[in-house]
Structures are given as C-alpha cells and as structure tokens.
Amino acid sequence: MITLYGVYRSRASRPLWLLAEIGGEFTHVPVIQAYRLADAKSPDAPLNTASPDYLAINPQGLIPAMVDDGLLLTESMAITLHIARRYGGPLGPADGAEQSLMEQWALFAATAVEPPALEILLAVEAGGDTLPETRAAIRVSAEKLRRPLARLERHLGAHDWLVGDRFTAADINTAECLRYAQGYPALLAEFPHVSAWLARCQARPAFQAFWARREAEPV
Template identity: 40%
Template structure:
C-alpha cells in the first residue's frame, strides 16, 4: 500500500539547504505545502516569517531552515528530511533494503562531513567580484581539501555512474547538492571526469532545473 502525503509541509526557501528537499520532492512528484520561511538576513518584506520568529521556532527550536512536517512527524536537517522522504515515499529513488538505506545514509553523512564546509568556502569565494578568485589563499586551500573526497567520489562513480544501486537515488540528490557549492571549482571537475559527468547529468534533470529557477527567482 502506497504511503499517503496528508499534511506534508516543507518550511524554507530554495536559496537555502531546503533546495535539496525541494528537488527531491519534485522528483517524487508528491503533493506538499511549501511554507516559505526565510533566514533573518534575507528578510525583505515586513510580512515575511523568518527562521527566528516564534511561530517557526515552535517547529524547529534551532531556528534554522529547512524543516518538514508529515502528519505528526517533525524533522529538521535537510539530509535527514531527504532520507526520510526517500524511505517513506521514494520508490526507486529510495532504498530497496537495509543495505541500500545504510549506503544512502553513509553518502549523505560523508558529503556533510568531508565536503560541505570546503565546498561552501569555494562558493563564497566565487561570489567575489574578482576574476582571479580561484587564486586566493582561502579558495586554494578549500579546493586542496576537496581533492581527496573528489577522488573518493570519482572511484565510486566510475563503477556505475551512480552512488547506490546503479540508479539515480536520494544519495545522488544529497551529495550533488553539496557538490553544488563547489561547482565553480573547474580544476576539480577537470581532474575527476566521472564526477564531472555525473554532476552534469544529475543537474540536467528537469526537476533540478525547475528548483534552480526557484532559487534564482
């Protein structure tokens, strides 16, 4: 019997880590309510609710987006949200057994622990109005730190082109959305062709492109 989505709500905006949840929800094609909660520093309109407002703190007392409500279940943390959605509603995007569930969790934790901080540094450096941003010490150090995890990713992707079960899954969404922050580090992608092919393929998917337009809108 298929799981129902009564009362499914995602809190956040595309220009945040909620983007990875919006992408997965689009891929799953399940109905949900998108409640736009902005970071305090992104508030531009007086009636916008921020992640530090009382009504959202009742959902996530950490005051961070995203958050998910599914009936009587509340989940914080974008990776945990996607793993939950994959487990409950994922079909072929979710795990077929405990082994795949463990691998999807492994890759999600790996991306967060091994890549995300350095990838965000690359992203922040690339936002500078400078053509030689990649030559700054901060950016160079971040790219150097990312070389080892990119090598790990290259080895994994060279086998089947995907991370788990030889197909596109929640693991690819979660890891790609971390690598997303390092997308302007061209030297890394040139050095690791399997990573480059995989990233190009998954981000060419129509639902990623749809959510990217939301982010840029």
C-alpha cells in the first residue's frame, strides 16, 4: 500500500495526478510546507515539513515523500515513475526502452523546463505585466524556455504523446512542470503543438478531479 506525504499545492501534484488516473487505493498524509505557516513549530501547527514526525521520514524537509512496501522515495518524479511502473498499467513503461524514455523526459522536464517555468510563475505572481522588473524577468525566463519548448514542439508535431503514442507518466511529469509557465500564454502560443498537448493532458477527467482537490486546499 502506498503512503504519500504532501499536499496538492506542491510537487506532490505529480504523483497525486497519476494516482487519480490509476484510481487505486492509497494513504494520503497531508504535509504542508513550513514556510506557509505563521509558526510551523507551534504545538498546534498542522503536520508540516519542519515537524519532527515528518523529518524522521525525510530529513531534508521537502515534499513529497512516498513509502511503498518499505521503499522510501523523496523525489516527485522518481515517485511518479515508480508508481507508474508498478501500478500504472499502460501509464507505465511497456518495456525497458519505454522506461528509459520516461526517465529521459523526466530529467528533461526537471532540468530544462521546470526552472525557467517556475521563474515565470513567480514573476507573474509578483506583478507580471504590471511592473517593469517582473516584465523583464518574464522575458528572460521565456527565452530560457524557448529552446526546450522547440524540442517538445518538434516531437509533438509527430506524436500526440511523449512515449508510446499513449498518455503516460511521462506526460504527467512534463505537463506539471510546464504548467508553471501558463501564466504567460504568449509564450505557449508560439508552440501550437505543445499548447494542444498540454490542453489534452489537462482535459483528462483525472486531471480535472485532481485539480478540484488542489483548488479546495488553502492557498
């Protein structure tokens, strides 16, 4: 039985979306980021990333974490790929080649997509087009993202999905990284195949159910 630690408003979104796709039973332990609390060490504080009980699971104090039959994993994409491989059926790899491709796309998403996309999200939240400094930051981050988006655009011009011509955990990991850049739609409009793929991912009923749970969480 999987036990997943984390909240929907975190990188736990990746395995939580996958688990919504699978529909199997798992134990969800909401662990909130300590920085979101006024006093994370207060006796009445909810379980958070600075709580001793959670630090005993992940001393790094980050979410998500997962325990599955004694196996502890603490990186969101590794967790997602593990769940897909073990429980995901067609959402996981069909063979060794597909497993390698899913790992490749996960590393691509984590290193080439997520950092500039997250910069865009933070700049949009800090002011977006309303402030000269955030407009400039968005332009810089968008330029960083254009090259990996060009690679995605070329692939998705020939395929509907990233691996095996079907929706898989590779799409979940990559789409969740790219989601951070959706606050700057002008950039995504430059890459129509990427935009259409992201829309397909987010139109899935499991994503919609996952997103509703995320929206229900406190900001």
